[in-house]
Amino acid sequence: MDHHTIERKWQARWEKxxxxxFDRKSDAKKWYVLEMFSYPSGAKLHIGHWYNYGPxxxxxxxxxxxxxxxxxxxxxxxxxLPAENYAIKTGIHPKDSTEKNIATxxxxxxxxxxxxxxxxxxxxxxxxxxxxxxxxxLQLYKNGLAYRKEAPVNWCPSCRTVxxxxxxxxxxxxxxxxxVVRKNLTQWFFKITDYAEELLTGxxxxxxxxxxxxxxxxxxxKSTGCEIEFECENGEKLRVYTTRCDTVFGVSxxxxxPEHPLARTLATPEQSAAVEEYIAQAARSNEIERLxxxxxxxGVFTGSYCTNPVNGKKxxxxxxxxxxxxxxxxxxxxxxxxxxxxxxxxxKYHLPIEKVIEKKxxxxxxxxxxxxxxxxxxxxxxxxxxxxxxxxAAYISKLGKGGKKVNFRLRDWLVxxxxxxxxxxxxxxxxxxxxVPVPEKDLPVRLPYDVEFRPDGKSPLAKCDQFMHTVCxxxxxxxxxxxxxxxxxxxxxxxxxxxxxxxxxxxxxxREAVDKMLPVDVYVGGAEHACMHLLYARFFTKALRxxxxxxxxxxxxxxxxxxxxxxxxxxxxxxxxGNIVSPDEYVxxxxxxxxxxxxxxxxxxxxxxxxxxxxxKAIAKFMDRVEKLVLKIDGYKAGKDAPAGxxxxxxxxxxxxxxxxxTKDLEAFSFNTALARIMEFVNALAKYDALEQKNIxxxxxxxxxxxxxxxxxAPHFCEELxxxxxxxxxxxxxxxxxxxxxxxxxxEKEYAVQVNSKMACRAMLPTSLAEEEAKALALALPEVRxxxxxKTVKKCIVVPGRLVNLIVG
RNA sequence: GCCGCCGUGGUGAAACAGGCAGACACGCAGGACUUAGAAUCCUGUGCCGCGAGGCAUAGCGGUUCAAUUCCGCUCGGCGGCACCA
Numbered sequence: 001m002d003h004h005t006i007e008r009k010w011q012a013r014w015e016k017x018x019x020x021x022f023d024r025k026s027d028a029k030k031w032y033v034l035e036m037f038s039y040p041s042g043a044k045l046h047i048g049h050w051y052n053y054g055p056x057x058x059x060x061x062x063x064x065x066x067x068x069x070x071x072x073x074x075x076x077x078x079x080x081l082p083a084e085n086y087a088i089k090t091g092i093h094p095k096d097s098t099e100k101n102i103a104t105x106x107x108x109x110x111x112x113x114x115x116x117x118x119x120x121x122x123x124x125x126x127x128x129x130x131x132x133x134x135x136x137x138l139q140l141y142k143n144g145l146a147y148r149k150e151a152p153v154n155w156c157p158s159c160r161t162v163x164x165x166x167x168x169x170x171x172x173x174x175x176x177x178x179x180v181v182r183k184n185l186t187q188w189f190f191k192i193t194d195y196a197e198e199l200l201t202g203x204x205x206x207x208x209x210x211x212x213x214x215x216x217x218x219x220x221x222k223s224t225g226c227e228i229e230f231e232c233e234n235g236e237k238l239r240v241y242t243t244r245c246d247t248v249f250g251v252s253x254x255x256x257x258p259e260h261p262l263a264r265t266l267a268t269p270e271q272s273a274a275v276e277e278y279i280a281q282a283a284r285s286n287e288i289e290r291l292x293x294x295x296x297x298x299g300v301f302t303g304s305y306c307t308n309p310v311n312g313k314k315x316x317x318x319x320x321x322x323x324x325x326x327x328x329x330x331x332x333x334x335x336x337x338x339x340x341x342x343x344x345x346x347x348k349y350h351l352p353i354e355k356v357i358e359k360k361x362x363x364x365x366x367x368x369x370x371x372x373x374x375x376x377x378x379x380x381x382x383x384x385x386x387x388x389x390x391x392x393a394a395y396i397s398k399l400g401k402g403g404k405k406v407n408f409r410l411r412d413w414l415v416x417x418x419x420x421x422x423x424x425x426x427x428x429x430x431x432x433x434x435x436v437p438v439p440e441k442d443l444p445v446r447l448p449y450d451v452e453f454r455p456d457g458k459s460p461l462a463k464c465d466q467f468m469h470t471v472c473x474x475x476x477x478x479x480x481x482x483x484x485x486x487x488x489x490x491x492x493x494x495x496x497x498x499x500x501x502x503x504x505x506x507x508x509x510x511r512e513a514v515d516k517m518l519p520v521d522v523y524v525g526g527a528e529h530a531c532m533h534l535l536y537a538r539f540f541t542k543a544l545r546x547x548x549x550x551x552x553x554x555x556x557x558x559x560x561x562x563x564x565x566x567x568x569x570x571x572x573x574x575x576x577x578g579n580i581v582s583p584d585e586y587v588x589x590x591x592x593x594x595x596x597x598x599x600x601x602x603x604x605x606x607x608x609x610x611x612x613x614x615x616x617k618a619i620a621k622f623m624d625r626v627e628k629l630v631l632k633i634d635g636y637k638a639g640k641d642a643p644a645g646x647x648x649x650x651x652x653x654x655x656x657x658x659x660x661x662x663t664k665d666l667e668a669f670s671f672n673t674a675l676a677r678i679m680e681f682v683n684a685l686a687k688y689d690a691l692e693q694k695n696i697x698x699x700x701x702x703x704x705x706x707x708x709x710x711x712x713x714a715p716h717f718c719e720e721l722x723x724x725x726x727x728x729x730x731x732x733x734x735x736x737x738x739x740x741x742x743x744x745x746x747x748e749k750e751y752a753v754q755v756n757s758k759m760a761c762r763a764m765l766p767t768s769l770a771e772e773e774a775k776a777l778a779l780a781l782p783e784v785r786x787x788x789x790x791k792t793v794k795k796c797i798v799v800p801g802r803l804v805n806l807i808v809g
Numbered sequence: 810g811c812c813g814c815c816g817u818g819g820u821g822a823a824a825c826a827g828g829c830a831g832a833c834a835c836g837c838a839g840g841a842c843u844u845a846g847a848a849u850c851c852u853g854u855g856c857c858g859c860g861a862g863g864c865a866u867a868g869c870g871g872u873u874c875a876a877u878u879c880c881g882c883u884c885g886g887c888g889g890c891a892c893c894a
Contacts, residue, residue, distance in 0.1 A: 039894055081893060153892075164892040211813055215889075218812050288890065292810035326891095410891095417892065488894065528888060530813080564887080572887090601834075602821055608887095614835050615821065621849095622834090664825095673823065676833035683833095752829040757875050759829065797874060803828050807874050 001627055001720060003591025010716045011113060019730065020115040022071040022517075031068035032517055033060040034496055034556075036525030036533075037075045037122070038109075040101035041082040045108045046573070047565045047599075047611065050583050054596030055562070055605055055671050056524045057114035061712040062666045064115070065736035071517060072115055073499040075122035076102050079130075079488045081164055084421040088454055094421040095449065098125060113592045113715050115732075120502040124491040129498065130423040131444035132508035133491050136540070137188075137415075137426055138437050139547055145191045148435060151414055152259070152283075155183035160457030162418040171284060182283040187416035187484070188425060192539045196220055196408040198553075199538055207558040209606075212530045219531040221409025226393045227402040228333060230254055230306040232317065236262055238306055241328030241407055245396065246388040247335040249377040250356035251308050252346060253316045255299065255332050258282035259325035266317055268303025275300055275319060282321040290321045297322055297345040308333075309401040310392075311378070320345060326411050336367065343367035360384070413536065415487045420453040420460035422485030430472035430479035439473050445481065459483040492533055493540040496520055496555060514550050523556040524669075526564070534559070560669050563608020565599075570610045581611050593714035594619050600671035600713060622679065623717060626710065629686055633703040634725040642693040652743040654684035655702045660739035662709050671713075678709055705737045753778050754805040755787040771798045778804040 014020055022030075035056050038049060057072070064070045083094035102123060109116065122129055140146040154163040158178035162185075167174045192199075200220045203213045226245035230238045238254055256263050258279045267275035278300040282290075289295060299320030306317055322341050323332050336346035336353040343366065346353050357372040358364050364372070371385035383391055390404075397403030416425065424445045426438035438445055448467045453460040461467055462483035472479040494508070501513035534556070541555040566572055567579025574580070586595050598616045603609055642648070658681035665674035685702055688694065703725070711718035711731045722731035751765045751774075761783040765774065775796045778784055788808045795807035 036894095041894085077894070162892075165890095166893045168892095209814095215813050219890085221812095288810075291890090294810055414891080419892085487892075492894080526888090526894095527814085529894080531889065532891065533894075566887090570886085604822065607815075607822095609821075612821075612835095618834060625849095672821090673833080676823075679833055750829085754829085754875080757828095762829070795874065797828085799828050803875090805828080805874060 001623075001717065003593065003716070006716045006720045007111070007113060007592055010719045011110070013719075013730075014115070017730075018119075019732075020072075021117050021119050023069055026069045028067055028069040030517060030521075031060075031063045031070045032520045032522075033063065033070060033072045034499075034520045034523045035072075035074070036523075036529070037077050037492070037495060038105055039077045039080065040098055040105055041080070041086075043101050043104050045105055045112075045583060047581055047583050048573075049105075049109075050112070050596065051565050051599050051603075051608070052524060052526070052562050053109070053112065053114055055600050055669070056522075056560075057112075057116075057715075058596070058600065058671065058712040059522070059524075059666060059669060060115060061715060061732060062736060064732055065708070065712065065734060067735065070115070071120075071499075072117060073120040073122070073502075074109060074114075074116040074118070075120075075495060075499070076105070076124065077488065077492050077495070078102065078123050078125035079422045079485075079491055081166075081419065081421070081488075084419055084453060087421075093449070094453075095125070098421075111587075111592065112596075115715075120499045122495050122498050122502055124423075124488070124495065125421075127444050127446065128505070129495075130447070130491070132498065133423045133486060133494070134426040134438070134443050134445060135440060135508055136490065136494060137486065138440060138443075139549075140190055140543060141427075141437050143543070143547055145194065145543055146188055146415075147191065148186050148188055150184045151187050151189070152182040153185050153187075153418070154180045156180055159455045161455035162459075165286070168286070171286070179284060185416075185418070187414055188427075188482075189412040189414050190539070192413045192536070193408060193410055195539050195542050196222070196410050198542060199410075199535060202538065202542075202554055206554060206556070208556075209527075209559065209561060212527065212534070212559060212561065215530045216535055219410065219535065223407050223409070225405055225407060226389070226396060227329065227405040228396055229309060229401040230315075230333070231309070232266060232304055232306040234266075234304070236265060238262065238317070238331055239329045239402065240331045240333045241405060242333055244335065244338065244389070245392045246374055246377075246380075246383070246385070247338045247356055248308070248310050248333065248392060248396075249374075249380075250335040250337050250354045251313075251315060251333040252336055252352040252354060253318050253334045254306055255318045255320045255323050255334050255345075256302075257323040257325035257330045258319050258321055260319070260323075260330045263302070263319055266302040266304040271301060271303035275302055278319055282319075285321065287324065290324070293341065297341065297348060299345060299349065301349075309396065309399055316351070318349075327409060328407055338367055338369055340367055340369060413487075413489075413539075415490055416482075416484040417487055418459040418483070419485055420447075420451055422488060423447070423491060424461065424467075425482040425484050425486055427482040428470055428472055428479045429482060430475060430477060432477055433472055433474045433479075435482075436472055436474050436479070442473070447485075461485070489533060489536050493536045494544075496523075496537070497544075497550070509549075511549065515552075518550065519552050519554060520556045522558045522560060524560045524562060527561040530561075561606060563603065563606050565603070565608050566610045568611050573611075586613065586616060590616060590620050591716075593717045594623060597623075597675065597713050601675045603672065605669050605671050622682070623714065625686075626682055626706070627717075627721065629682065629689065630703055630707060630721050630725060633685075633689065633699055636696045636700070638696050638700075641695040641697055644695060644698070647688060647691060647693075648695050648698050649743075651684060651688045651698060651702055652740075653746070654681050655705055656739045656743040657681075658709060659705060659737045660744060663736070663739070666712065675713060678706070678713075681706060681709070707731065708734055708737050749801045751778075751801075752803040753781060753784060754803065755784060756807060756809075757805055760784050760787055765804075767801050769798070769800070771796065774798045774804050775806070778806060 035053050060070050060072045078098050083098050087094045154168050156163050156173035156178055158176045168180050223243050225243035227239050227241050299318045302317045304317045305314045334342040336342040337355045338357050356376050358375045359372050374380045374383045374388050393404040426445045428436045430436055448464050451460050451464045468480050470481055497509050497514055500517035501509035537555050544550050569579050571577045598619045602615045658677045661677040662674045707718050707721050718731050748764045748766045750762050753760050753763055791808040793806055793808050797805040
């Protein structure tokens, strides 16, 4: 079969019949299968796209054959940094390069033969999409979920531009090598923390990989602790957050993050210079470095003291960069005896180390960080762990100096980007009225085309006078637009909703459409999105629900992560490694069906692994074999059937076993084993076909099932086989085979017989044996008799259909 | 560093819920067909050993009648760490 011909033929027919479009009138149960949309940074599809979309399409086709009304849309996540960097380097405008890339990729995606519903296509960089992204911003703003505050950015003083973390290598600008500093800018945030608790508890309702849920749980990082207020000599109040308030009597100093608002205020004149220098130094390192426990702790004394509210002790206030401004209160109480970081710090700066927790029943070695018994803590002595913390927190609350507090590690989402290629933030800054949202009727705030995006100290949009100058929607006076654009994660936080109603000009989507199509039944994409995209999308859904735009709480019912296909050298494919493998030649040589089947057969879907093409020829060979066998069987004339005997029973078993297992494996995204079962079935069918006496009717029925089973994996190939063997309509309009329980029932099975947990022999035993019968039959076997001679049976374990284990002695 | 995951023959991998380790393939070896090769088909193939048998799921230890699977530690690799998406 020539794959070029059949791919063209069937793709044209599907297109003409609008075969891949979701049928909005159908009564069949909808099934929304979603792959993470493509990012058009490279010009062509790479193996990763194929690996994500090919197998998932096979799953979608399988669901369709099971009778579901499948919706599988595709689109492009088209804004982003790479297009802008490319523009800076080459002078090609991001809009032009992006559009060109999309055109190429879309053509390739169509040629893949996946049943994407292109009538619902979405491109985030187009006005009719980003208009609604801006609308989302306005809704969040109206509902108090968008606000402005100062936050640091990476600033390259030489390029005079903001850098993404990715553009910073070892603390320096990747372009010019200048040391990067952190600089504060006023930026927009979304209040995702309002939903922290629900984002956490909602995970329990989801059919997601356990590891992903765990990552999100840790990312949200709920902790129950205590806030404690330490009063300074000058009257300033320092609030610290701790999860170990049972150690409060051992506090030997308080540490503020260098960015803490009181850091400068608390510096005494003598310490002021040292403090300033330390703050400047801290601005140069990133969070990963700062939190590394391998790195030597640094800090500086402010010169000020504060008072421990539980014992009135006067203790010094320090600054240290192992404390982060963004978590808790940005200040911690240091208990060197019971915290590793504090211990290291206190040792270095010769601060006191006081033991206030004793190990239960053992020597206490400092630092001792586990739960223990309170000592040297006045009335609290003798209390342990959780109880001790509850008592101390209650006491602190009674003193009016704080109390129990739940904290989240999750931070609000910073959405301002000082870049060109993104959706403009729909806000006007008026000298009189302040930050004023753009009225909805004035959306979209259009991204201008003619802009200088080469870095020179200002946001690209800030230099575009035509864009910047406007009038205040409130007072009508002269005003300026917000020069920043939205993080592209904002665009991708709601695209799955737009797919449901992609051409709606009046609203982002109609309530009716999303309630019908959503939530997504299966979402497939990379695990690297576990904490950010997948959390942001959940947040958007919940926020929109509370605003009354939809009535479900979770966007993605089930989630599957495909693995990563690495380069042949085992490294991630990249230009710098020079190990990029293109799918194009393989598709050209072997065809889209063979290529996707190889991806499904050669890798464990969720694991991925280094690329090698050893098995791709085998897949082509397998398809050849199937084609020959199917056409041969189809050519037989009916009427000379052998009676149903043992061979027919074996064939029926093979057929139904394959049906049963392929169904279960496809459901589980276990494509490699599903194909293995189909191969076994082909082997069994070929073996049967080689017999002298055959039942042609049975053989033809088996052949028909084979074509149906293989159809989701090799769509063009099986459409063609279906047609050539006289099938009516499309193979995908047929019902996926259902296994017959009867044919799968076996009278006996091979048991493993063990003596003292060691294999003695294998034996065919009737299934559903009672334990005593199994034991008797096993004991009667010659190999078992030999090994149990003269010994008594102490115990017998029987696993029905599998194993008998005799414990003798 | 922190959080999460992974580690099985020469190779890709499989193993339901703790129950026969290596399904299905690739490769290799031998054979059939062939003038020859290609293609196709058949047989064998974890390692050691002539054999009986022994040893094997990164390494060490534990729980269990039984561990690739559960627990602890060690080593190695991967993903994420909030401005790559």
